[in-house]
Amino acid sequence: MTASIAPTNTYAARRERLAQQLLAATGPVALKKKSSNLFRDRDRTSKPRLDVRDFNHVLEVDPRAGWADAEGMTPYANLVLATLACGAMPAVVPQLKTITLGGAVAGVGLEATSFRHGLVHHGVLEMDILAGDGKVYLCTPHNEHQDLFFGFANSYGTLGYALRVRTMTIPVKKFVRLEHAHFQDSSACFRGLQVLCDSAADFVDGVCSARTNTI
Numbered sequence: 001m002t003a004s005i006a007p008t009n010t011y012a013a014r015r016e017r018l019a020q021q022l023l024a025a026t027g028p029v030a031l032k033k034k035s036s037n038l039f040r041d042r043d044r045t046s047k048p049r050l051d052v053r054d055f056n057h058v059l060e061v062d063p064r065a066g067w068a069d070a071e072g073m074t075p076y077a078n079l080v081l082a083t084l085a086c087g088a089m090p091a092v093v094p095q096l097k098t099i100t101l102g103g104a105v106a107g108v109g110l111e112a113t114s115f116r117h118g119l120v121h122h123g124v125l126e127m128d129i130l131a132g133d134g135k136v137y138l139c140t141p142h143n144e145h146q147d148l149f150f151g152f153a154n155s156y157g158t159l160g161y162a163l164r165v166r167t168m169t170i171p172v173k174k175f176v177r178l179e180h181a182h183f184q185d186s187s188a189c190f191r192g193l194q195v196l197c198d199s200a201a202d203f204v205d206g207v208c209s210a211r212t213n214t215i
C-alpha cells in the first residue's frame with residue numbers, strides 16, 4: 001500500500017521546508033507537536049519551535065517484505081490502522097494511541113510483544129534524521145551514518161529528529177485468544193511470566209496491584 005499525497009506536499013517537499021526552517025532558527029529549538037507523552041514536564045520556555053505537526057503520514061506498507069514506512073510524528077493509532085489494513089502490525093506497539101513512531105524510537109518504547117521482538121528501536125530498519133546542521137541523514141545499520149542510527153534510541157531529540165522511520169511489521173491473525181493468569185505473590189508471578197514468555201503466546205502483558213504498598 002502506498003499513500004497518495006499532493007506533489008507540493010510530498011514528504012520530500014515538507015522535509016526540505018523543515019530543514020530550511022531549522023537553518024533559519026537561531027539557538028536551540030524545540031518541537032511543535034500535536035501531543036506529548038513525556039513522563040517529565042515539557043520545557044515551556046519560549047524556544048523557537050519546529051512545526052512538525054504534518055509529519056504524520058504513513059507512506060508505504062509492505063507486509064510481504066515486513067516493513068512500514070511512516071513519518072516520524074505518525075501516532076501509533078494511525079500506523080496500526082494502516083498496517084492492519086494490509087494484514088500486519090508494527091512488531092512493537094506502545095499502549096497509548098498518541099505515542100508517535102519517532103517519539104517511541106527516541107524514548108525507547110516497548111510493549112506486550114517486546115519479550116519476543118525487543119524494544120521499538122530494535123525493529124527499526126532505517127531512518128531519515130534531521131540533525132542540528134540542517135541536513136537530513138538517511139541512517140541504516142550498515143551505511144556511513146550507522147553511529148547515528150545506533151545512538152538514536154533514548155536520545156530524546158538531542159541528536160536530531162526522526163522525520164521518517166521504516167519499521168518492521170509482523171503478520172496478524174483475525175482474532176486474539178485472551179487468557180488471564182492470577183498470581184498471589186511476586187515470586188509466583190515471575191515464574192508464571194517465564195512460562196508464558198517461553199510459550200507460543202504472541203503478547204504478554206501484566207498489571208500489579210496490592211492492598212498495601214508492598215507486594
Ligand SMILES: Cc1cc2nc3c(=O)[nH]c(=O)nc-3n(C[C@H](O)[C@H](O)[C@H](O)COP(=O)(O)OP(=O)(O)OC[C@H]3O[C@@H](n4cnc5c(N)ncnc54)[C@H](O)[C@@H]3O)c2cc1C
Nearest residue numbers: 036037038072094095100102103106107109110157161162
Ligand atoms: C502515561 C504514559 C504512558 C506511557 N505508556 C507507554 C507505553 O505503553 N509504551 C511505551 O513504550 N511507552 C510509554 N510511555 C512512554 C512514551 O513512549 C515515551 O515518553 C515517548 O518518548 C513518547 O513519545 P511521543 O511521541 O509522545 O513524544 P513526545 O512526548 O512529544 O516527546 C518525547 C521526547 O522524544 C523527543 N521526540 C519526539 N519525537 C521525536 C522524533 N521524531 N525524533 C526525535 N526525538 C523525538 C522529544 O523531543 C522529547 O524529548 C508512556 C508515557 C506516559 C506519560
